[in-house]
Amino acid sequence: xxxxxxxxxxxxxxxxxxxxxxxxxxxxxxxxxxxxxxxxxxxxxxxxxxxxxxxxxxxxxxxxxxxxxxxxxxxxxxxxxxxxxxxxxxxxxxxxxxxxxxxxxxxxxxxxxxxxxxxxxxxxxxxxxxxxxxxxxxxxxxxxxxxxxxxxxxxxxxxxxxxxxxxxxxxxxxxxxxxxxxxxxxxxxxxxxxxxxxxxxxxxxxxxxxxxxxxxxxxxxxxxxxxxxxxxxxxxxxxxxxxxxxxxxxxxxxxxxxxxx
Numbered sequence: 569x570x571x572x573x574x575x576x577x578x579x580x581x582x583x584x585x586x587x588x589x590x591x592x593x594x595x596x597x598x599x600x601x602x603x604x605x606x607x608x609x610x611x612x613x614x615x616x617x618x619x620x621x622x623x624x625x626x627x628x629x630x631x632x633x634x635x636x637x638x639x640x641x642x643x644x645x646x647x648x649x650x651x652x653x654x655x656x657x658x659x660x661x662x663x664x665x666x667x668x669x670x671x672x673x674x675x676x677x678x679x680x681x682x683x684x685x686x687x688x689x690x691x692x693x694x695x696x697x698x699x700x701x702x703x704x705x706x707x708x709x710x711x712x713x714x715x716x717x718x719x720x721x722x723x724x725x726x727x728x729x730x731x732x733x734x735x736x737x738x739x740x741x742x743x744x745x746x747x748x749x750x751x752x753x754x755x756x757x758x759x760x761x762x763x764x765x766x767x768x769x770x771x772x773x774x775x776x777x778x779x780x781x782x783x784x785x786x787x788x789x790x791x792x793x794x795x796x797x798x799x800x801x802x803x804x805x806x807x808x809x810x811x812x813x814x815x816x817x818x819x820x821x822x823x824x825x826x827x828x829x
Contacts, residue, residue, distance in 0.1 A: 614676055614734035614803075615653075615727060619646040619828035621805060623821035624772065625659060638662070642821050646727060646828075653678065657723055665692075668723040676735065678728045683721035685753050693753040695721065706754055715756045719749040726796055726806045729781060733804035740779060742766075759783045759794065769797050769808050772824035776801045778808070787814040802826055 623642040628635060640661035647654050657666040664687055670680035679699065686692040696705045697719075703711040720728050725748065733740055740746075742765045750757050764780040778797040785792055797808040807823040 614731050615646070615648060616803060616828050617648045619805065619826065620644070621646075621826050621828075622824045623809075624824050625819065625821040627662070627817070627819045629815070629817040641824075644723075648672075653727075655723055655727060666723045668721050670724065676731055677718075678720065678724045678731065680719075680721045680724045680751065683723065683751055683753075685722075695751055695753060697751070704751070704756070715749045715751065719751055719756060721751040725750060726798075726809065729796060730798055730804040730806070733779070733798055733800075737800075746781075757785075759785060761794075761796075767797075769799070769822070771807055771822060773826065776807055776823075790814045790816065803828070 621644045623644070625640040625642045627638040627640070629638075638661060640659045642657060642659045644657045645655065651672045652669070653672060654667070654669045656668075658664070665685070667682075667684045668680050669682045670678055673679050681697050681699065682694065683697075684692050684694045693707055695707075697714055698704070698711075699714060699717070702714045704714040705711045728748075740763045742763055744763045745760055746763070747758065747760045750759055761781040761783045764782060766777050766779055768775045769778045776799045778799045781796045781798065783794045791812075792814055793810075793812040795808075795810045796806050798804045799807045802823075805826065805828070808821065810818070810820045812818050
């Protein structure tokens with residue numbers, strides 16, 4: 569295959585993974601509050617101390633009107649040390665990385681204070697959240713007012729959903745809705761997730777029962793979607809994540825294997 573065509577594919581995949589343009593900062597808070605963190609070793613989180621989740625990712629997009637499919641392996645790691653957490657995602661074929669670091673609140677909620685994202689052919693971008701002083705800084709830009717407590721970045725979100733389902737499963741009945749502010753590399757966006765009925769999902773480890781969190785929002789005249797399936801069979805960790813962007817490109821990651829206590 570010519571090098572020029574391979575470069576076009578890589579650039580298209582990079583564009584697929586970019587965050588949406590800046591939106592006005594929302595006022596909605598999300599279901600959990602970013603209160604003062606507990607002392608080391610006293611956090612009451614429901615998440616495991618470590619986890620490694622490997623997904624088969626399929627991306628579908630159009631190039632010159634033709635559908636192009638790209639396959640990758642996505643590995644997400646989770647580590648908890650006292651009241652500090654760190655999670656990292658790496659997609660091999662696309663060379664895409666995300667890292668979230670932060671603190672556990674007294675109730676075990678995730679309070680991210682640094683989020684980084686690396687896309688192909690781009691320098692890594694970072695976001696720092698200074699909760700005590702109410703400031704958020706996107707890269708080298710000037711500080712802005714931080715979002716309301718409860719905001720999650722684009723990686724910590726899935727683990728915060730897992731924690732809440734583990735601690736309070738009665739809150740997530742079919743038909744219930746849950747608002748959250750999502751921190752990206754340039755903005756904070758409001759999303760509202762609805763909970764669907766339990767359904768089976770075929771994974772690399774066999775079928776698992778799962779609860780789907782679905783969010784839909786308009787970006788101009790097109791719809792963006794985010795669906796996260798979490799499973800009680802895996803301590804409510806995500807076993808499938810599917811996103812459709814404003815260009816109607818699709819990223820779909822399905823669990824292949826999991827290593828966790």
